[in-house]
Amino acid sequence: xxxxxxxxxxxxxxxxxxxxxxxxxxxxxxxxxxxxxxxxxxxxxxxxxxxxxxxxxxxxxxxxxxxxxxxxxxxxxxxxxxxxxxxxxxxxxxxxxxxxxxxxxxxxxxxxxxxxxxxxxxxxxxxxxxxxxxxxxxxxxxxxxxxxxxxxxxxxxxxxxxxxxxxxxxxxxxxxxxxxxxxxxx
Amino acid sequence: xxxxxxxxxxxxxxxxxxxxxxxxxxxxxxxxxxxxxxxxxxxxxxxxxxxxxxxxxxxxxxxxxxxxxxxxxxxxxxxxxxxxxxxxxxxxxxxxxxxxxxxxxxxxxxxxxxxxxxxxxxxxxxxxxxxxxxxxxxxxxxxxxxxxxxxxxxxxxxxxxxxxxxxxxxxxxxxxxxxxxxxxxxxxxxxxxxxxxxxxxxxxxxxxxxxxxxxxxxxxxxxxxxxxxxxxxxxxxxxxxxxxxx
Numbered sequence: 001x002x003x004x005x006x007x008x009x010x011x012x013x014x015x016x017x018x019x020x021x022x023x024x025x026x027x028x029x030x031x032x033x034x035x036x037x038x039x040x041x042x043x044x045x046x047x048x049x050x051x052x053x054x055x056x057x058x059x060x061x062x063x064x065x066x067x068x069x070x071x072x073x074x075x076x077x078x079x080x081x082x083x084x085x086x087x088x089x090x091x092x093x094x095x096x097x098x099x100x101x102x103x104x105x106x107x108x109x110x111x112x113x114x115x116x117x118x119x120x121x122x123x124x125x126x127x128x129x130x131x132x133x134x135x136x137x138x139x140x141x142x143x144x145x146x147x148x149x150x151x152x153x154x155x156x157x158x159x160x161x162x163x164x165x166x167x168x169x170x171x172x173x174x175x176x177x178x179x180x181x182x183x184x185x186x
Numbered sequence: 187x188x189x190x191x192x193x194x195x196x197x198x199x200x201x202x203x204x205x206x207x208x209x210x211x212x213x214x215x216x217x218x219x220x221x222x223x224x225x226x227x228x229x230x231x232x233x234x235x236x237x238x239x240x241x242x243x244x245x246x247x248x249x250x251x252x253x254x255x256x257x258x259x260x261x262x263x264x265x266x267x268x269x270x271x272x273x274x275x276x277x278x279x280x281x282x283x284x285x286x287x288x289x290x291x292x293x294x295x296x297x298x299x300x301x302x303x304x305x306x307x308x309x310x311x312x313x314x315x316x317x318x319x320x321x322x323x324x325x326x327x328x329x330x331x332x333x334x335x336x337x338x339x340x341x342x343x344x345x346x347x348x349x350x351x352x353x354x355x356x357x358x359x360x361x362x363x364x365x366x367x368x369x370x371x372x373x374x375x376x377x378x379x380x381x382x383x384x385x386x387x388x389x390x391x392x393x394x395x396x397x398x399x400x401x402x403x404x405x406x407x408x409x410x411x412x413x414x415x416x417x418x419x420x421x422x423x424x425x426x427x428x429x430x431x432x
Contacts (some may be wrong), residue, residue, distance in 0.1 A: 013306060014310075015310065016307045017309055017310060017311050033290070053308060056305065062305065063305065063307050063308075064308035065305040065307055065308065066306045066308070066426055067306075068305060068307065069302035070306075071303075071304045071305075071306075078306070085296070085300070085303070086296075086299060087298075088197055090246065091291060091292035091295050091299075092197060092288055092292040093287075094292070094295060095288045095291035095292040095295055096288045098291075098295075099288070099291070099387070111200050111281075111284055111285055112197065112198055112200070112201040112285065112288075113198045113201075113243055113247070113275060113281065113285060113290060114197065114198035114199070114200075114241065114243045114307075115241075115243070138316065149325050150307075151302065152295055152298040152299055152302055153301060153302035153305070159308070160291070161291055161292075161294030161295060161297075162291075163287045163288070163290035163291045184409055186339050
């Protein structure tokens with residue numbers, strides 16, 4: 001059975017509209033807890049009871065998600081007919097920004113070899129303006145948002161996929177956090 | 187050489203070059219520039235033959251490829267040791283390698299996106315009534331648009347019969363309208379009449395009505411110069427009668 005602390009954390013996860021962080025949990029419980037362990041226990045519980053939700057480690061926090069097998073019905077609820085996905089150019093642009101942020105548009109264009117439109121990505125809240133570069137024209141600098149992490153199910157930027165030659169760019173390339181859905185029945 | 191590139195959607199000139207490199211199993215660090223330039227220009231011609239307008243970047247890359255090709259052909263008499271000559275391809279190779287890296291990452295991001303799309307966050311504030319899926323469609327490039335348009339055209343039902351609408355107006359009716367204009371005047375401009383007409387066929391019928399009235403000598407038409415104003419003048423009834431009786 002679940003302890004009181006486990007139940008409180010589960011209640012917090014239900015109520016939170018954004019990924020719940022460890023510090024938020026500590027404040028609510030008025031004590032420091034081993035959140036990682038609690039989440040793991042909860043996931044085992046949710047799985048053993050065959051409940052339709054699980055907890056994902058996303059965007060530096062935890063979030064209650066529906067399981068993949070219920071997608072059919074949820075997609076009807078949200079009326080997203082068919083699968084709307086980002087275009088290849090949008091994904092390329094995001095990949096560049098994710099690794100090279102903060103980055104001005106001119107550098108993105110130089111890497112892609114084409115003129116890039118950033119507005120749609122800003123509108124989708126996947127990237128944001130994070131400042132201005134010193135130097136001529138003081139161009140705007142772009143970076144990824146927390147929604148970017150949520151959208152791709154990443155727990156943090158360290159979790160970004162690695163291309164063969166990109167490993168040297170990210171300093172901590174070791175210990176990939178376990179972000180997989182535990183015992184997911186897909 | 188047979189040409190069997192299917193019209194993949196290329197994000198830009200670098201993407202197109204990488205496609206050739208992959209397809210022809212070319213070593214990216216030792217690109218046969220003549221071959222790749224040839225392929226590249228062929229593709230550009232194909233695009234133009236499809237009436238797809240080429241982005242400036244594609245033309246710019248064509249220029250770069252040709253410059254490299256020329257540089258590779260030119261002898262370097264002043265330099266004694268071969269190692270001192272910089273390979274003119276270096277810049278292009280660096281661009282390709284860099285782009286290739288991010289392209290790979292973007293493919294992995296796509297997999298993550300696909301996986302994550304199966305889950306919905308438990309969200310007390312979810313507003314699914316005004317969900318706007320259109321928002322996700324704003325990222326469409328010209329080629330995609332062009333191809334989609336062709337697909338839609340292909341799907342359109344073939345027009346088997348063309349409807350012909352019965353004319354709602356007649357010459358007789360227009361004659362009466364023109365006579366109405368003459369009720370208290372003897373001269374009117376054609377444009378005055380035409381201005382009140384709503385479509386092309388009405389103008390044509392009205393014009394025929396005028397011709398009819400000229401034929402029956404009810405009116406006279408005068409025009410001072412070519413494309414100038416056309417004046418319609420009503421003949422006096424006595425005059426009319428005289429002619430009619432003649």
